[in-house]
Amino acid sequence: MRHIISILLENESGALSRVAGLFSARAYNIESLTVAPTEDPSLSRMTLVTSGSAEIIEQITKQLNKLVDVVKLNDLNVSQLQHIEREMMLIKVKAPVSARDEIMRLSGIFRGNIIDVTDDAYTVELTGTSDKLNAFIASFDCDSILETVRSGVMGISRGSSALHL
Amino acid sequence: MELSGAEIIAQFLEDEGVEYLFGYPGGAVLHIYDALLRADSVKHILVRHEQAAAHAADGYARSTGKTGVALVTSGPGMTNAVTGIATAYLDSIPLVVLTGQVPTGVIGSDAFQEVDSVGISRPCVKHNFLVNDVKDLAETLKKAFYVASTGRPGPVVVDIPKDVTDPNIKIPYTHLSSIEMRSYNPVTKGHPFQIKKALELMLRAKKPVFYTGGGVVLSNASSSLRSLVRQLGFPITSTLMGLGAYPSSDEQFLGMLGMHGTYEANMAMHDTDVLIAVGARFDDRVTGHLEKFCPTAKIIHIDIDPSSISKTVKVHIPIVGDVDDVLTTMLEMLKDSEDKVEQSKCDQELKDWWKQIKQWRKKNCLRYNKKTKTIKPQYVIEKLHEITEGDAYITSDVGQHQMFAAQYYGFDKPRRWINSGGLGTMGFGLPAAMGVQLAHLDKTVACVTGEGSIQMNIQELATCMQYQLPIKIINLNNRYLGMVRQWQEFFYEGRYAMSYMDSIPDFVKLAESYGHVGMKIDQTSDVEDALKEAFAMKDKLVFMDFITNREENVYPMISAGKGHHEMELAPDSELV
Ligand SMILES: Cc1ncc(C[n+]2csc(CCOP(=O)(O)OP(=O)(O)O)c2C)c(N)n1
Ligand SMILES: [Mg+2]
Numbered sequence: 001m002r003h004i005i006s007i008l009l010e011n012e013s014g015a016l017s018r019v020a021g022l023f024s025a026r027a028y029n030i031e032s033l034t035v036a037p038t039e040d041p042s043l044s045r046m047t048l049v050t051s052g053s054a055e056i057i058e059q060i061t062k063q064l065n066k067l068v069d070v071v072k073l074n075d076l077n078v079s080q081l082q083h084i085e086r087e088m089m090l091i092k093v094k095a096p097v098s099a100r101d102e103i104m105r106l107s108g109i110f111r112g113n114i115i116d117v118t119d120d121a122y123t124v125e126l127t128g129t130s131d132k133l134n135a136f137i138a139s140f141d142c143d144s145i146l147e148t149v150r151s152g153v154m155g156i157s158r159g160s161s162a163l164h165l
Numbered sequence: 166m167e168l169s170g171a172e173i174i175a176q177f178l179e180d181e182g183v184e185y186l187f188g189y190p191g192g193a194v195l196h197i198y199d200a201l202l203r204a205d206s207v208k209h210i211l212v213r214h215e216q217a218a219a220h221a222a223d224g225y226a227r228s229t230g231k232t233g234v235a236l237v238t239s240g241p242g243m244t245n246a247v248t249g250i251a252t253a254y255l256d257s258i259p260l261v262v263l264t265g266q267v268p269t270g271v272i273g274s275d276a277f278q279e280v281d282s283v284g285i286s287r288p289c290v291k292h293n294f295l296v297n298d299v300k301d302l303a304e305t306l307k308k309a310f311y312v313a314s315t316g317r318p319g320p321v322v323v324d325i326p327k328d329v330t331d332p333n334i335k336i337p338y339t340h341l342s343s344i345e346m347r348s349y350n351p352v353t354k355g356h357p358f359q360i361k362k363a364l365e366l367m368l369r370a371k372k373p374v375f376y377t378g379g380g381v382v383l384s385n386a387s388s389s390l391r392s393l394v395r396q397l398g399f400p401i402t403s404t405l406m407g408l409g410a411y412p413s414s415d416e417q418f419l420g421m422l423g424m425h426g427t428y429e430a431n432m433a434m435h436d437t438d439v440l441i442a443v444g445a446r447f448d449d450r451v452t453g454h455l456e457k458f459c460p461t462a463k464i465i466h467i468d469i470d471p472s473s474i475s476k477t478v479k480v481h482i483p484i485v486g487d488v489d490d491v492l493t494t495m496l497e498m499l500k501d502s503e504d505k506v507e508q509s510k511c512d513q514e515l516k517d518w519w520k521q522i523k524q525w526r527k528k529n530c531l532r533y534n535k536k537t538k539t540i541k542p543q544y545v546i547e548k549l550h551e552i553t554e555g556d557a558y559i560t561s562d563v564g565q566h567q568m569f570a571a572q573y574y575g576f577d578k579p580r581r582w583i584n585s586g587g588l589g590t591m592g593f594g595l596p597a598a599m600g601v602q603l604a605h606l607d608k609t610v611a612c613v614t615g616e617g618s619i620q621m622n623i624q625e626l627a628t629c630m631q632y633q634l635p636i637k638i639i640n641l642n643n644r645y646l647g648m649v650r651q652w653q654e655f656f657y658e659g660r661y662a663m664s665y666m667d668s669i670p671d672f673v674k675l676a677e678s679y680g681h682v683g684m685k686i687d688q689t690s691d692v693e694d695a696l697k698e699a700f701a702m703k704d705k706l707v708f709m710d711f712i713t714n715r716e717e718n719v720y721p722m723i724s725a726g727k728g729h730h731e732m733e734l735a736p737d738s739e740l741v
Binding site: 021 | 283284287288291292293295312346347348349470471472474475476479
C-alpha cells in the first residue's frame with residue numbers, strides 16, 4: 001500500500017543523504033520525496049511517498065526514527081487523523097493557434113493557471129492530488145507535451161494536530 | 166581557557182576520561198598529534214594499520230563497556246579504518262573514531278588524501294559528523310560520545326578538517342558535563358503493561374526457553390538475567406554474541422543455538438511454546454530457515470531498538486527498553502506473584518519439558534575423538550579452558566576456530582568472549598586482544614585464531630612488542646581456510662577452490678623476529694604441557710602454532726534452508 005510519511009528533520013548537510021541512503025541500502029522504494037526548511041530554519045520538513053506491505057512500512061518508519069537527524073515523523077496513512085495531500089506541476093505544452101482554446105478550457109476545468117505564454121507554447125501551473133495531475137496529463141496527447149515538472153507530494157494532517165517540536 | 170582545535174581534542178579526551186587512544190598519524194592530523202603530546206592521561210597506542218586501531222578500540226570497548234576511541238588520518242587512514250568501523254557497527258559496539266580531513270577550503274576538490282569520509286562511513290556508523298568550525302568542535306565531540314554509548318550503542322565518526330585544528334586559532338573551551346539532543350532520545354524504560362503481559366505468558370508456559378544475545382552483555386544485564394532464569398527454572402540458550410552472560414557451566418544452560426549450536430538448544434527452540442528473546446536480533450545464523458523457526462511458539466522480545474522488533478520474525482509481545490531495566494522490573498513484579506512462580510516451577514509440564522531436554526542432551530552432540538595423535542582443535546580449546554581456569558579473556562578471528570572456541574571454552578562471565586559475530590571480520594582477533602589486554606593489564610588474554618585470519622593483521626605483533634602486551638596466540642593451524650573448505654566439502658562436492666593456503670610462514674620464526682616467543686605443537690600429547698609453559702610466561706607474548714587435524718569439520722550444523730530440528734550431527738565415525 002502507498003504511504004505518505006511526514007518527517008521533521010534537522011536542517012543539516014547530510015541529513016537528506018541519510019534518508020536517501022537508508023532507502024537504497026535497505027532496498028525500500030521511494031515514489032517521491034520533497035524537502036524544504038520550515039518556519040524554524042533549523043528544521044526541514046520532508047514528505048516521502050513510499051509503498052510496501054504493512055511489515056515493510058513498519059520497518060521503514062522504525063528505521064527512519066532511528067536516524068539521529070530525524071526529530072519526529074508521522075505516517076499520514078496510519079494515524080487516526082485524516083490527511084490532505086497536494087502536488088504541484090508545471091506542464092509546458094505546444095500551443096499552435098488551433099489548440100489554444102482547448103488548452104485554456106482544460107486549464108479552467110482543472111483549475112490550473114497559465115503562467116507563461118509564447119508564440120508556440122503555453123505553460124500551465126496545476127496543484128492537486130497526484131491523480132488529478134495524472135488526469136490532466138492524460139487529457140493531452142503525448143506529442144503535444146513538451147515538458148512536465150512535478151514537485152512530488154506534500155502531505156499534512158487535518159485539524160489542529162500537527163507535526164512540530 | 167583558550168585552546169586551539171587540536172588542544173580542544175586533547176583536553177576533551179582527558180576530560181572525558183579516555184584512557185587509551187588507538188591511532189596512526191598522517192598529514193591531516195599532525196596538529197592533533199602535536200597537541201596530544203601534552204595530554205598526559207590519554208595513552209596513545211601506535212598500531213601498525215588503521216584497521217587495527219579500530220579493532221583495538223573495539224576490543225577495549227567490548228571488554229570494559231566503555232567507549233573505545235581511535236584516531237586516524239584522512240584518505241587512506243580513514244578507508245583503512247572502515248572495516249573496523251563496520252565490525253563495531255554490526256555488533257553495536259560504542260566507538261568514537263576521529264578522522265582527519267583536508268582543510269575546509271579544499272573539500273570537494275579531490276585534494277591530496279581527500280575522501281568523503283562522512284559519505285563512505287554513513288552506512289556503517291550509528292551517526293557521523295563533519296566539523297566545519299572550531300566553535301562546534303567541543304559540542305560535537307560530546308555528542309559523538311553520547312550517541313555512541315547510549316541507546317543501542319554503535320560507532321560514531323567525527324571528521325575533522327585540518328584547519329579546524331589550527332594551532333593559531335584559539336577559542337574559549339569548557340567541558341560540557343552532559344548534552345541533550347532534540348532529535349535523539351533513546352528509550353530505556355520498558356512499558357510496565359507489556360512487561361506484565363509477558364510475565365503472565367511466561368508463568369503459563371509449558372515449554373519455555375530463554376534465547377539471549379549480545380544485548381544482555383551490552384546492557385550489563387548478566388546478573389538480573391541470572392536471577393530471573395534461576396527463579397523461573399527455565400532452560401536458556403544464547404547466541405554467539407551473548408556467550409558468558411549466563412554461565413555456561415550452569416545446569417539450566419543449553420549451550421549456543423543456531424547454525425553450529427547444540428542439539429539440545431536447537432531442538433528446544435523448535436519445540437518451545439513460549440520463546441523469551443532477550444537482547445537478540447533473530448539473525449539468520451540463529452534462526453535457520455525462517456518458515457521453520459519456532460513453529461509453535463508465542464514470542465516475547467525485549468530489545469532497546471524498536472527496529473529489531475518484528476524485523477524478520479513476527480513477535481507477539483514486544484518490549485522496547487534497556488534489557489537490564491526490563492529484567493529488573495520483571496524481577497520486582499515476580500516478587501508480588503511468588504506463589505505463582507512456585508506453582509509454575511513445580512508444574513508437571515515444566516518437569517516434562519526438562520525430561521525431554523535431558524533426553525536431547527544425552528546425544529552429547531559436542532563429543533569428539535580425543536584419542537587421535539594429530540591434534541583436534543576442540544581438544545586445544547578444552548585444555549585452554551582448563552589451564553586458564555575458564556577465566557581468560559578470549560578474542561577470536563573468524564572461521565572454524567571461532568566456532569570451536571565458542572563451543573568448547575565454556576564462558577561463565579560476560580565480556581570475556583570477544584569476537585566479530587555480525588560482520589565476521591577475519592583479522593579482528595589480534596588487534597582486539599591488544600585493546601582487551603591494555604584494559605586489563607594483569608589478566609590473561611588469549612587470541613584464538615587460524616593461519617588464514619592471523620595473517621590479515623599479523624603486523625600488530627610489532628605493536629604488541631612496543632607496548633609489551635603478553636597476549637597468548639592460539640593458532641589452530643589446519644593449513645586451510647577451514648570454514649570455506651568445510652562448505653566446499655559439503656556443498657561443492659569437495660572441490661577446494663582457493664581454500665588451501667600455500668606458503669604459510671614459519672610462525673615460530675615469525676614471532677621470534679618480532680621479539681616474541683614462538684612454539685610449534687603437533688602432537689596431542691604435547692598440547693597440555695605446551696599450554697602450561699606458555700601461560701606461565703606471564704610477561705611474554707607467546708605465539709602457539711598448533712598443527713591441527715586438517716579436515717576437521719564443525720558440528721552440529723544446520724545447512725541453508727533447514728530448520729533447527731533438521732541439524733546434522735557429526736558422523737558416528739567421529740564420535741568415539
Ligand atoms: C575479511 C574476511 N575475508 C573473508 C572471509 C570469509 N571467510 C570466513 S571463514 C574463512 C576462513 C578462515 O580461515 P582460518 O583463519 O584459517 O580459520 P579456519 O576456518 O581454518 O579455522 C574465510 C576466508 C571473512 N570472514 N573475512
Ligand atoms: Mg585455517
